[in-house]
Amino acid sequence: MPIKILSVDDSRTIRLIVGRTLRPYDCVLCEAANGEEGLATAAREKPDIILLDVTMPVMDGVTMLTKLKEDPELKAIPVIMLTAESGRDNVIHIARLGVRDYLVKPFKEDQLIDKVGRIVPLKKKEAAAPVAAPATAA
């Protein structure tokens, strides 16, 4: 079974970067553009890990994280914050709510792989099998 990863970010650019970064790995990427959509997608898809932005319209990442941790069915899903905000009080508050890791934007693609790979087993996709050479007539 491939790893299921949920990316919650209002920026399509970030979701595209996350998708490009994870493309070589055996995983399925689900996306949501705000916390409300993120909660609904988490409940439906039961991802193995969530990548979560903070500042988003409709519902921000801190509110989504709070609600996620209140939900007995979802609270065990590990969360990595993926945000440009690293202010002291914000980081402490988020850590107390319960996150597994925190990656500050801008980030390098290998940093994301490293952090995700420490929480879930990321395996590279197997290379496509070579096309069999046509049998030669004896």
Added chain:
Amino acid sequence: MQDGASYQELSRRYGFAPKLESASRLTQLVSRQDSDLDEITKVIDKDPVLRKRLLRVANPDAENEIEYTVETVEDALMRNGMGCVLVLAMSTPLAQALTKSFQTMLSLKLEDIDRNAAEPLQGEHLLGTISFSGKIEGRVYLRMNLASARDIAAGILGISPGELTDTNEITDAAGELLNIMTGNFKSNLCDAGLDCRLQTPEVKLSTDFQTPSVPGGGLEHLAFRAGKIQLFVDVTANPWSD
């Protein structure tokens, strides 16, 4: 997992890059209305980047350092006042975040250049704005020409500019750049006790070059260059509005 760790422990655990101590210290000092001018002078004098930028702000008409008429930090502070210093302190993490974004997301070296040395923007351009409010009120403006916006979006997405067919991808990439800059900048403000919230960025095509200053606050104009790409950033803020 409940966590009672301190910020220092969390910062180590998460592998955060070290913060700009001088900018944080300066923001703390200036945010107080009774701040000590001598202490502010010392903090700026010790940091070559802050010193250089303050002198540039104090000599707006100079083409280069040889033409500076204000040559000391003390004179610059007397001439420009505290509002200017606060904006200067705030825009330092903002400039650093922008430079780092270019390095990380585009593999480009972005240089902080003199506004007078930049080729002026003309006509329709991409304008991104983001407001912040709370103990400090203000706004950040990001401007670039359409070719620069296209090059940036393509670079971030790892495709060639010609492959970009959707205008939304260009505006979204500019919005995210603005978001990253101001997120880092907001963290510095909050750490200095100036708690504030960021609004969602707004990015649009514009022909408006006006940057209205927040009443009673400071305004700083920054310019950056990476090859053919030029970016113009204006920051205006007032921590003493209430």
